[in-house]
Amino acid sequence: MASERKKDDRYHLFVQARKQFAGPSWRPSVDVYRCPHGWVVKLDVAGLRPEDVRVEIQDGHLVVSGSRRDMLVHLGYQHHSMEITYSRFERQVALPGDLVDAELSLATRDGWLLIDIRTREDRNG
Amino acid sequence: MAETQIGLQTLPILPTSNAVLFPHVVLPLTVARPKSIAALEAAMATEEKLIGVFAVRGGQSFDQVQTKDFYQVGCKAVVRKLSRQKDRIILALQGLERIRIIETLQNEPHIAVRYEDLPLPVDEGAEIEAMARTMVEKANQIQTLSEAKATASIGETLAQFRNPLERVYLLASILSFDAAKEQSLLEAPTRHAALRLMNDYLDYEIQVLELQNQITSKTNAEITREQRDYVLRQQLKTIKTELGERESTEGDIELLREQLEKAQLPAVAQSEADRELRRLAQLTTASPEYQTLRSYLELVAELPWNVSTTDNHDLARAQKILDEEHFDLKEVKERILEQLAVMKLNQAAHAPVLLFVGPPGVGKTSLGASVAHALERRFERMSLGGLHDEAELRGHRRTYVGAMPGRIVQAIRRSGVRNPVIMLDEIDKIGQDFRGDPAAALMEILDPAQNCDFRDNYLDLPFDLSQVFFIATANSVETNPGPLLHRMAILRLSGYTEEEKIQIAQRYIVPRRLKDVGLTSEQLIIQSETLAKMIRGYTREAGVRQLERTVGAVARKAARQFAEGRTEPLQVKPGLLHELLGTQRFLEEKLRQRQVPGVATGLAWTPSGGDILYIEAATLPKGRGLTVTGQIGSIMRESADAAVSCVWSHASLLGIPPERFTEANVHIHVPAGAIPKDGPSAGITMATAVASLLSGRHVDPNTAMTGEITLAGLVLPVGGIKEKVLAANRSGVTRVILPKDNKRDLEEVPQTTRSEMDFVFAETILDVWRIAIPSLNLKAPVAAAIF
Numbered sequence: 001m002a003s004e005r006k007k008d009d010r011y012h013l014f015v016q017a018r019k020q021f022a023g024p025s026w027r028p029s030v031d032v033y034r035c036p037h038g039w040v041v042k043l044d045v046a047g048l049r050p051e052d053v054r055v056e057i058q059d060g061h062l063v064v065s066g067s068r069r070d071m072l073v074h075l076g077y078q079h080h081s082m083e084i085t086y087s088r089f090e091r092q093v094a095l096p097g098d099l100v101d102a103e104l105s106l107a108t109r110d111g112w113l114l115i116d117i118r119t120r121e122d123r124n125g
Numbered sequence: 126m127a128e129t130q131i132g133l134q135t136l137p138i139l140p141t142s143n144a145v146l147f148p149h150v151v152l153p154l155t156v157a158r159p160k161s162i163a164a165l166e167a168a169m170a171t172e173e174k175l176i177g178v179f180a181v182r183g184g185q186s187f188d189q190v191q192t193k194d195f196y197q198v199g200c201k202a203v204v205r206k207l208s209r210q211k212d213r214i215i216l217a218l219q220g221l222e223r224i225r226i227i228e229t230l231q232n233e234p235h236i237a238v239r240y241e242d243l244p245l246p247v248d249e250g251a252e253i254e255a256m257a258r259t260m261v262e263k264a265n266q267i268q269t270l271s272e273a274k275a276t277a278s279i280g281e282t283l284a285q286f287r288n289p290l291e292r293v294y295l296l297a298s299i300l301s302f303d304a305a306k307e308q309s310l311l312e313a314p315t316r317h318a319a320l321r322l323m324n325d326y327l328d329y330e331i332q333v334l335e336l337q338n339q340i341t342s343k344t345n346a347e348i349t350r351e352q353r354d355y356v357l358r359q360q361l362k363t364i365k366t367e368l369g370e371r372e373s374t375e376g377d378i379e380l381l382r383e384q385l386e387k388a389q390l391p392a393v394a395q396s397e398a399d400r401e402l403r404r405l406a407q408l409t410t411a412s413p414e415y416q417t418l419r420s421y422l423e424l425v426a427e428l429p430w431n432v433s434t435t436d437n438h439d440l441a442r443a444q445k446i447l448d449e450e451h452f453d454l455k456e457v458k459e460r461i462l463e464q465l466a467v468m469k470l471n472q473a474a475h476a477p478v479l480l481f482v483g484p485p486g487v488g489k490t491s492l493g494a495s496v497a498h499a500l501e502r503r504f505e506r507m508s509l510g511g512l513h514d515e516a517e518l519r520g521h522r523r524t525y526v527g528a529m530p531g532r533i534v535q536a537i538r539r540s541g542v543r544n545p546v547i548m549l550d551e552i553d554k555i556g557q558d559f560r561g562d563p564a565a566a567l568m569e570i571l572d573p574a575q576n577c578d579f580r581d582n583y584l585d586l587p588f589d590l591s592q593v594f595f596i597a598t599a600n601s602v603e604t605n606p607g608p609l610l611h612r613m614a615i616l617r618l619s620g621y622t623e624e625e626k627i628q629i630a631q632r633y634i635v636p637r638r639l640k641d642v643g644l645t646s647e648q649l650i651i652q653s654e655t656l657a658k659m660i661r662g663y664t665r666e667a668g669v670r671q672l673e674r675t676v677g678a679v680a681r682k683a684a685r686q687f688a689e690g691r692t693e694p695l696q697v698k699p700g701l702l703h704e705l706l707g708t709q710r711f712l713e714e715k716l717r718q719r720q721v722p723g724v725a726t727g728l729a730w731t732p733s734g735g736d737i738l739y740i741e742a743a744t745l746p747k748g749r750g751l752t753v754t755g756q757i758g759s760i761m762r763e764s765a766d767a768a769v770s771c772v773w774s775h776a777s778l779l780g781i782p783p784e785r786f787t788e789a790n791v792h793i794h795v796p797a798g799a800i801p802k803d804g805p806s807a808g809i810t811m812a813t814a815v816a817s818l819l820s821g822r823h824v825d826p827n828t829a830m831t832g833e834i835t836l837a838g839l840v841l842p843v844g845g846i847k848e849k850v851l852a853a854n855r856s857g858v859t860r861v862i863l864p865k866d867n868k869r870d871l872e873e874v875p876q877t878t879r880s881e882m883d884f885v886f887a888e889t890i891l892d893v894w895r896i897a898i899p900s901l902n903l904k905a906p907v908a909a910a911i912f
Contacts (some may be wrong), residue, residue, distance in 0.1 A: 070172050082169075082174075
């Protein structure tokens with residue numbers, strides 16, 4: 001019976017492993033807004049320093065990548081538990097509009113990262 | 126893809142003992158060793174929480190681990206989650222990319238190294254795609270073999286990842302190979318190499334699993350076979366249903382239930398039957414118990430618990446039937462009619478148990494059938510001859526294989542009513558051995574006080590036998606146990622006289638035999654004188670079986686003549702019998718007309734009727750005492766002693782010198798020596814033979830005698846008078862000496878016979894001698910001599 005149990009465990013683990021399979025980086029959550037002047041993409045990346053983020057248009061997708069670092073690493077501070085994900089992240093966002101020559105501007109407000117997108121159509125319209 | 130700017134290229138190292146962290150895979154870990162915790166703390170103190178994870182080579186001590194103890198290729202990881210427990214840290218690590226150690230920076234308090242990235246290979250090609258697909262198939266095979274209860278198929282899950290390396294890494298972390306194998310996958314320089322290794326490992330895994338299953342299936346072989354049978358049976362059931370065949374079990378049970386309802390069982394039987402029916406419903410048809418239980422329930426349903434026929438109580442009609450079917454037997458018929466009268470007046474009366482006793486062939490069995498006919502009851506006959514197993518009567522318990530109900534219950538079932546006439550033939554020929562005594566079982570069956578709840582071992586339910594009219598037959602009552610006889614009303618059917626036999630032959634036998642061979646009474650005429658000659662010369666019996674065969678033989682010979690072309694009627698005269706039947710088989714017992722002194726004619730009763738027998742006595746000079754021979758029993762031997770002593774005590778009266786008794790031995794022989802004989806009824810005959818011998822006077826050859834003798838010379842009554850007188854008459858004896866007290870028995874003897882003979886009723890032996898030895902001059906007056 002022991003061997004069967006072990007087999008079962010193995011596949012239980014498999015189901016978990018699938019959930020935990022994460023790829024090379026983590027993915028922050030994203031809201032996408034349509035607004036009068038174009039698009040606004042809001043990312044849940046609190047604590048991200050502006051110099052650690054890079055925003056690009058790649059193959060018609062908005063690609064946001066970077067690395068979130070922990071600021072509380074002074075001597076005498078020690079994690080008792082950790083749930084917030086640090087280090088490298090990457091997020092691709094597909095938008096319905098044509099992003100060629102789109103104008104991007106970044107802002108942070110209350111910990112959110114806000115990306116304003118004005119496509120060519122928006123500018124002309 | 127954006128390349129990270131993190132370029133410190135140094136990392137604290139977390140050594141793992143039995144797991145390899147693959148890039149892009151999340152690995153939960155528990156860390157407890159100080160050196161590992163120190164490494165983790167160092168990682169947590171950085172902003173990016175990065176740490177290097179390296180597997181320790183097999184066989185290396187973990188506590189004093191050094192850089193050289195690791196594999197040199199490992200994985201850079203980020204700590205995704207962390208939770209401190211009392212003395213350990215639980216964390217989740219996410220593998221990021223492959224790295225190689227360049228140099229060790231420190232060993233204490235934790236290991237720290239400088240490293241370089243070792244990018245994942247990106248080679249492509251058809252072969253890689255093929256190997257990736259093969260890997261998925263093998264993974265599926267492993268899932269099947271290990272009977273895993275995973276919700277999703279492993280193949281489908283793997284298929285979601287396009288990068289073959291990711292498939293390899295994920296599968297490796299699921300299957301948890303040993304560290305060396307996992308490390309080899311991590312280190313593989315090309316995708317091609319990684320996939321080839323992975324396929325090898327999967328092959329090995331499949332082999333192990335198959336072997337494992339074989340071992341398991343062997344140990345569970347017995348259970349598996351039963352399960353297999355069960356599954357097959359269920360499938361068969363389904364197939365039958367699909368084919369529209371009625372499921373036999375349910376049909377059977379329904380049918381049985383209907384039959385049981387129709388049978389109107391008494392409450393006790395009903396509840397038992399219901400219980401057994403429920404049991405039956407739970408059995409499969411293939412179970413051996415199913416058939417047993419089913420035939421039991423069929424029996425219960427078929428038994429006539431409440432079915433009976435109405436008796437016909439018309440006495441005149443009954444008399445007519447009995448007379449038509451049987452000649453004479455007045456006494457027995459009277460008794461039967463009396464019984465019918467009782468049953469007419471008191472219908473609740475227990476049916477009687479009658480015992481017909483008589484020699485073979487007198488019609489006991491057919492009389493039983495006539496009784497049933499007269500009463501209009503069903504008739505069932507069973508022969509108990511040679512029965513020696515109690516279970517035959519009472520049945521076997523159902524626990525035995527092939528158990529059956531006893532003969533009584535079977536007869537009731539056959540008759541279909543609860544009040545048949547059951548004939549127990551040859552009840553005197555029941556055997557007895559270690560299996561029990563059937564006669565004892567019969568006692569319960571035949572006792573009206575007990576048989577109202579007769580319990581057959583097989584049936585195991587009380588069945589009321591009190592309405593059954595039992596008729597038993599026997600050739601003699603002597604061999605039956607007393608208690609059994611006590612339960613029965615005994616009716617004796619004695620042998621037929623010659624006259625009766627002629628009547629029977631003319632009324633029943635000849636017409637029946639003619640019909641058998643296809644002749645008419647016009648074609649073949651058998652005169653009564655011819656029948657008489659057949660009876661005397663070709664048969665010797667009390668009944669009429671032999672006579673029937675003889676008539677049959679005559680009829681067949683006649684039939685042949687007619688078949689060969691004879692036209693005129695054949696009249697069988699006595700003289701023709703020699704031609705038809707051959708020489709006479711039995712010499713008519715001619716009386717010995719010239720007898721020597723010492724021979725007297727006695728009369729004997731045999732199961733086949735009466736017979737005459739000669740008792741011979743002789744003296745042997747110089748011998749002493751008395752010798753008795755001729756297969757005689759102890760009663761007859763004692764009777765012989767008494768007879769000799771009686772003669773001795775009367776010696777002076779007979780004029781015999783007393784010294785004759787001392788100087789010579791007396792030998793009495795009773796022919797025929799091959800037939801066992803017993804009983805006291807030859808007493809006076811032996812006394813007469815000895816008296817004749819010693820006095821030297823002849824016994825009258827035309828006189829026969831029977832009677833028991835006492836030492837004092839009294840003549841006591843004996844049984845079987847009718848048969849004995851008939852035998853004497855047949856043999857041509859003209860005078861018969863009988864005990865005085867047997868005078869009333871003479872009434873049984875037909876008038877024709879009586880008128881042909883003289884009867885002398887003797888009170889003492891002197892009365893006998895005076896008649897039997899006419900030349901004897903008794904010395905003193907008879908009365909004065911003894912009394």
